[in-house]
Amino acid sequence: MARISTYVKDTNIVAADKWIGSDSQNKFQTKNFTAGDVAEFINKKGLESQLFRYKYDMINPSGVPRPIESITFENGGAFQVPLSTINSIVLSNYAQNQGGLSVDVSTWYTAPLIDSDILLTQCDDITNWAIYKWDSAVLDSKDNTFTDVGLTYTAGNGSLTDKKDYFISLLQYAGGSGDKNEVSAQLTNVTGLITVTHNLNKFCSVTVSEGTPTSPSTIVNCGVEYMNLNQVRLSFDSNVFTGVVVFN
Numbered sequence: 001m002a003r004i005s006t007y008v009k010d011t012n013i014v015a016a017d018k019w020i021g022s023d024s025q026n027k028f029q030t031k032n033f034t035a036g037d038v039a040e041f042i043n044k045k046g047l048e049s050q051l052f053r054y055k056y057d058m059i060n061p062s063g064v065p066r067p068i069e070s071i072t073f074e075n076g077g078a079f080q081v082p083l084s085t086i087n088s089i090v091l092s093n094y095a096q097n098q099g100g101l102s103v104d105v106s107t108w109y110t111a112p113l114i115d116s117d118i119l120l121t122q123c124d125d126i127t128n129w130a131i132y133k134w135d136s137a138v139l140d141s142k143d144n145t146f147t148d149v150g151l152t153y154t155a156g157n158g159s160l161t162d163k164k165d166y167f168i169s170l171l172q173y174a175g176g177s178g179d180k181n182e183v184s185a186q187l188t189n190v191t192g193l194i195t196v197t198h199n200l201n202k203f204c205s206v207t208v209s210e211g212t213p214t215s216p217s218t219i220v221n222c223g224v225e226y227m228n229l230n231q232v233r234l235s236f237d238s239n240v241f242t243g244v245v246v247f248n
Helices: 035-045
Strands: 018-023 029-034 052-056 070-072 080-082 088-092 094-097 101-104 117-122 125-139 146-157 159-161 165-172 187-190 193-197 206-212 215-219 223-228 231-235 241-247
Touching (some): 029 035, 187 193, 206 231, 215 241
Parallel strands (some): 052 070, 052 094
Antiparallel strands (some): 018 029, 052 165, 080 159, 088 146, 206 215, 206 241, 223 231
């Protein structure tokens, strides 16, 4: 065998390339390892900083068990599902954590995730991502090792792709100190006094405007009285007002 220093260096590494090493699980026998397998271990089983890791499976659940550590849909899914169309998923109560161990994380689905914002990203392509509000989490009636999760899409790009891995992480805790805001429901034909509930648990700034919740326009002057941390009373003149209230 020639000296290692005499071999030509390969600077174009691909997944099928191999090198020799020792197998610690089999009496340290000498074996070949591919660059692709080592990369998967480092990226997947060796990663300890992410709590929730799942594989999307488009499986049709009729008579077929859902895979552990998976994201699925109640009635099966397509090979690719646009992230912007997702409002519910069936999530395994087990996720990968701590070097590839399978851990029951279902208690996190209710606290702290309920009403919090979460970030979903594809493990090998972070350009596929989405932010959702985590609305609800209820044990699946057909298999209590899975949880039915309700989501509200906020922003994102890309799709879920069959057999791809995804991280789910807490982006903003609902009980945290991050700033919160809300646009009220449409106010229609309002005159005199009206009490509006915002549930932001703070004495927030109040802006009243014409327009709609998705497109507020001209600001309208009115009286504002703080009733408590979650309600304000607005007073308008004799003119009939139709518009929205923005709380910050």
